Amino acid sequence: MITVEGLTKTYGPTLAVDDVTFTASPGRVTGFLGPNGAGKSTSMRILVGLTRPTSGTATVLGHRFTDLPNPGLEVRVLLDASAQHAGRTGREILTLSQQMMGLPPGRVEEMLDLVGLTPTESGRRVREYSLGMRQRLGVATALIGAPEVLILDEPANGLDPGGIRWMRDLLRGHADRGGTVLLSSHLLHEIEVIADDIVVIGHGRIVARGTKADLLAGTGTLVQTRNRGPLVAGLDAAGVTFTDHGTPYAGAVTLRVDADPELVGRLAHQADVALLGLRPADGAGLEEMFLDLTADTQRESAA
Amino acid sequence: MSTIAPPHQTFPTTPPRLRHGSPARIPLSRITRVELRKSLDTRAGFWLLASIGIASVLATGAVIAFAPTDQFTYSTFTLAIGFPMSVILPMVAILSVTAEWSQRSGLTTFTLVPHRTRILLGKAVATVTIAVVSMLVAFPVGAVGNVIGSAIHGVPTVWDLGVVDVLYMVAGNTLLLMVGFMLGVLLRSSTAALVAYLLYAFVAPTLLTFLAINQAWFADLQPWVDPNVSQDALFRGGLSGEQWAQLAVTTLVWLVVPLAVGVRALVRSEVK
Missing domain, CATH: 3.30.70 (Alpha-Beta Plaits)
Known part of the structure; x- marks a missing residue:
């Protein structure tokens, strides 16, 4: 369960996140949809205590993230699969997480198997990894503590079609077993195929929020x-x-x-x-709204 | 293009734990142990630490080969070994902090332990541990050098360092290490912190000494404002009450205050 209420973040005069409110429920995949620069990543960083909000609250499982005694066992976050020390091997990165969370050493092997990294691959240094391999390693680090809540920022980036399918099944399975999944994407299609609930954000504001069925329902x-x-x-x-x-x-x-x-x-x-x-x-309204948002952003970046 | 082995399509993973009660808080000892491991598990980190050992052997060899026979005393060896150590140990401390930003591993570190002061404390304890272990290795290397050197040159083996002198050197190196740590925390950039440390340790002393030679008013003031003077005194040992006071003043101004400012900024900063 993730609850975000009235979250606002300003950088000087710029409003990056503007009064964002939403929830992500257990047993469901919540898609966080918005064009690049809409405030998705900032919201997610605030959620896990990497960025301080200007105002508003964010709780995970009823607690502020920073109040969780061993957060890796309850909530795991994958914000950027490339954000790892390039000089460490994949296995070493996984081992560091396993040790910090106080898990049995066997979990490392289990996770490498789960994400399909071979012993040769896991023995290589991360600087030699493709983005797809980094995403797999990131998923392994996210799942090693068997957390209830998963927060992922653009997890499909860099994956091939098979990998995207694999990621989708994995997240679906997690939600079906009662876990909470929040994932962001700037691609409507990606969110459409996996999410149960959709939160659309543009220019830092929530512009639509609801179940996929409601949002995609007959709009003319x-x-x-x-x-x-x-x-x-x-x-x-x-x-x-x-x-x-x-x-x-x-x-x-x-x-x-x-x-x-x-x-x-x-x-x-x-x-x-x-x-x-x-x-x-079906969904044409959502698509139109999303295209409008994207077009706005593109105009702004071109100006 | 790299090819990726087709991933397993089954998910034998443990289901999410719907738990009652919360898990135990991560103890500081565990944070320290993981941080210690992080200082060693990259090639850069490994060779940096290995270089302490290598440099101590090389320095010992150089003393045996080149030092005049009347200087074959234990303190000559420890001084020669201590110099490379006083450069390398602060670098270990700097990188242990700045890598979280330059390599962006902070995204993982600070979400596994969302209390940055605890991570910093763990890093500080881990780097001090590395320093103490390095010196435990270095002092015997110097001792072996002293025995071999005096035997080769046929002079009596002179042990002119007591336990107190050794403790002074340990304290001096730890202080320098903490200066590196402080710069890492304050600047959060490997390059900036390394450059700042080199300025602190090598450029500033020369300039300030030059100033002291030419300006009488500064000569009296220098021990109170120049941390290198008071820290040098620590390496030589046998500090007077006034020297302790000078060390306390320079440490407060050049280490404690900037460290406090740096920690405060780091805790509030955004990890991207």
Whole structure:
């Protein structure tokens, strides 16, 4: 269980995290979604005591992280798999964690097996590791204390498709056994396939929050046609609002209409417009919102 | 491109513990032991410590080969051995702190033990332990050198260091080590801290001595403001009451206060 309430962090005049509130529940994977620079990592660092918040509170399992007597056994965090001493071997890094947490030495071997690092690989120094191998080592260090809560920042970075699938199954399994998983990503698809609950952050603020089912639920209808003019006239006449949703191919347009598919079909029929496609806009609202956020960020960084 | 062995698709891992009651707090002894291990488990760390042993053997050899026969006394050997040690030990202390930032391993360290002062305490105890062990190795090396050297040159073996003198040297080296530790805490950058230590230990003494030679007013003041003068006295041993007072003043101003400022800043800093 993770509870974040009214978390705010300012750097001089800049608001990095602005009144962020959310919870991550046991037995569920919570996806923390936002474009790069939205405040995901800062929020996660505050959660584990690496950064001091300007105001607000964050608790894990009902305690402030810094009040946990041996946090590695209860909450483990993987913020950046590359943040390891490059001169240590993978096995040595795992051994340091095992010793600090006071775990039996056998756990090191178990974890290396679990994440699929061979003895040769674990004997090599981390500077020679690929990003994928670093992520695996990071997961091993995160799981070695069998913690209830897992916090991971962009865990899929650097993994190949097989590795992403593996990571997804692993986190799913952890949640299914009653654990709490909070993971961040800047990719909507990644969050969509794994998360039960989604928290969307942009410019330091929470812009949407809820179960995946709620957030992706019917937000209108997507309709495709070559005859935009007559269809738009028909929609306007019926007082139905809509937004343009891109051009699937030359000559055709997609509209997202704020009405159910049946009404849109009937209006198209009355306007004598042939449709190329008509379907509920599952998640289109979320995607649009997310694209808006991303576009904002890109404009800002370009300016 | 590196190829990765296909990961196991089964998860025989222990399920998350839904526990009652909380685990025991990590004891300081464990933090110290892990920090000690961290000073040794990289090539850089290993060779840095090995170089103390190597340098003490080389220094002993150099004394036997080049020192005039009338100087074949134990203190000549310990002085020669002590010099490289006074450079290397502070480096060990600096790197033990700054590596958490330069190598970014602090992300792991400070989330496993979210109390940075406890980690710093563990590091301090670990580096002092390394210093004491190094000296326990170095003094016998010097003693062996003294016996061999005097035998080769056919002069009587002179033991001119007592237990008190040895303790003075241990204290002096520990103080220098803590100066390195302080610089690591204050600057949190390996390069900056190493440069600062070299300035402190080698450049500043020369400049201040030069100033003292040319400015009478400073000559009297120097032992009170220049930590190197009071620390040098410690290495020579037999401190007077005034010298102890001078050492206390310079240690307070150049070690305790900056260390306190550094610890306060480090505890509040952001670990990225």
